[in-house]
Amino acid sequence: MQAVGRGARAPRRRIASAVAAVLVLAGVLALGLGHGRAPRTAGSAGTAADGLPHTGVEVSPGRCGRGWDTPVPGLQVFDLHNTSDRAAEVILEDPGSHAVYGEVEDIGPGTTRSLTVRLGRGAYAFRCLPEDADAATGPTVRVDRGRSGPAAAPVTAHDLIPPALDYQKWVAGGLREAVRLAVRLREAIDRGDLAAARTAWLPAHLQYERLGAAYDAFGDADGRINGTDAGLPGGVRDASFTGFHRIEYGLWHGESARGLRAPAAGLVTALTALRDDWAQARMDPAQLGLRAHEILENTVQFELTGRTDYGSGSNLAAARANLDGTRAVLTRLRPLLADRYSGLSALERKMDRAETLLDGFRHGGRWTPLDRLSRSEREKTDAVLGDLVERLASVATLCDPRRTA
Incomplete structure (x- = not known):
C-alpha cells in the first residue's frame, strides 16, 4: 500500500477507467469492443466480417434502443450509436428484474461503441443514461429460444x-x-x-x-x-x-x-x-x-x-x-x-x-x-x-x- 505521489504507485486508479468503459459480468461476453469496421447505423442488421450478427441501435433520450427490430438468439454484437449531444452510458437489462447483461459507458456524441453479448429466451431492453439527463428505457424485445449468458442484479x-x-x-x-x-x-x-x-x-x-x-x-x-x-x-x-x-x-x-x-x-x-x-x-x-x-x-x-x-x-x-x-x-x-x-x-x-x-x-x-x-x-x-x-x-x-x- 503506497501513497500516490509519494511512492511509485500512481497507476492505482487506472483500472477505474477500464471498469467504467466496459462491463465484464463474471466472464460474460459483454466486452464493449470495437470490431475494426465501419459502424452500422441504427436499424441496420447483418453479419460482419467477424461472423457475428450485428445490429445498429440508437442511443438518445427520445429513441433509446431503437433499431433492434429483429431479435435473434446467440452470440451477437450491438453497435450503439449515440445521436444525442452528450455522452451516455447504455445498459442492456431484463426490464422486469433489471438484471444487467452488458454495459458500455462514455459513448460520446456522434460516436459508436460495440457491445457483444449472448442472448437466449427472455425479455430485454436498453436503458440509456445520458450525462446530466434523466434515464430513458427503450422498447422491450423478446427472444423466443436459446440460452443467454449470465446476468447480474445491479449493485446500488x-x-x-x-x-x-x-x-x-x-x-x-x-x-x-x-x-x-x-x-x-x-x-x-x-x-x-x-x-x-x-x-x-x-x-x-x-x-x-x-x-x-x-x-x-x-x-x-x-x-x-x-x-x-x-x-x-x-x-x-x-x-x-x-x-x-x-x-x-x-x-x-x-x-x-x-x-x-x-x-x-x-x-x-x-x-x-x-x-x-x-x-x-x-x-x-x-x-x-x-x-x-x-x-x-x-x-x-x-x-x-x-x-x-x-x-x-x-x-x-x-x-x-x-x-x-x-x-x-x-x-x-x-x-x-x-x-x-x-x-x-x-x-x-x-x-x-x-x-x-x-x-x-x-x-x-x-x-x-x-x-x-x-x-x-x-x-x-x-x-x-x-x-x-x-x-x-x-x-x-x-x-x-x-x-x-
Missing part, C-alpha cells in the same frame, strides 16, 4: 453502505494494532537495540499493509506512513522520505539508532493521528469492490518486482499481508457477490492457494527474499497472483454501483 450505492461501515470498523481495530506495534519499534530504536528494532519492524509494517483497501481515505497520511523515495529529489536521503520504508532503509543499511529516532517518532505520531482521525473519516462505499482489485494489482506491480524493498527482503511477507487485506474486503462483499458472481467459489479457492503458496516462503520469523526464489518459484508466484488480479476485476465490476435514473 445503498447496498454497499453496510459492508463499507463494517470494513471501516475493522480498519479502526487494525490501526490501533499498528500504533501498538509501531510504539514497540520506536522503543527498540530509542534504547539502541537495532537487532530488536529489525525484529519489530516487520510485524508493524505488515499490520499496516493489511489495511490496503482504505488507502484513499487515509489521504496524505498514507504517504507519511508508507511512502517510498520515488520522485523525491534527494532519494533515500530526502527529508520528505519518512515512515516505514525510511526506517527500513536505515535498519538494513547500517544507520545508527540515533539517526533513526526521529523517523521512528514521526511514524508513531503519523499513525496515532490517523488512528484518532479515523472515527471521523468516511470511505466511499462505491469504491470498496474496486479496492479489492487494486490491493493485489499493486502487489503484483510493486511487491513482486521488489520495487518497495529497502533492505529487509520482505516483499513476499507484504504480499501475504495484502492477501489478508483482500480477504477482509471480500468477506464483507460476499453477501452481495454470492448470487451475482458465479466465479466466487473458484476465486475463494484461488485465494486459499495463493495464501498457501506464500506461507511456504515463511520460515519462522523470516521470509525468503525475492532474489532467493528459484525461477520456477518466481514464475508460479507471478502466475498465481496475476490470476487473482484478473478474477478480482470481475468483483470490481460487479460492485460498481449502477445508475438507475
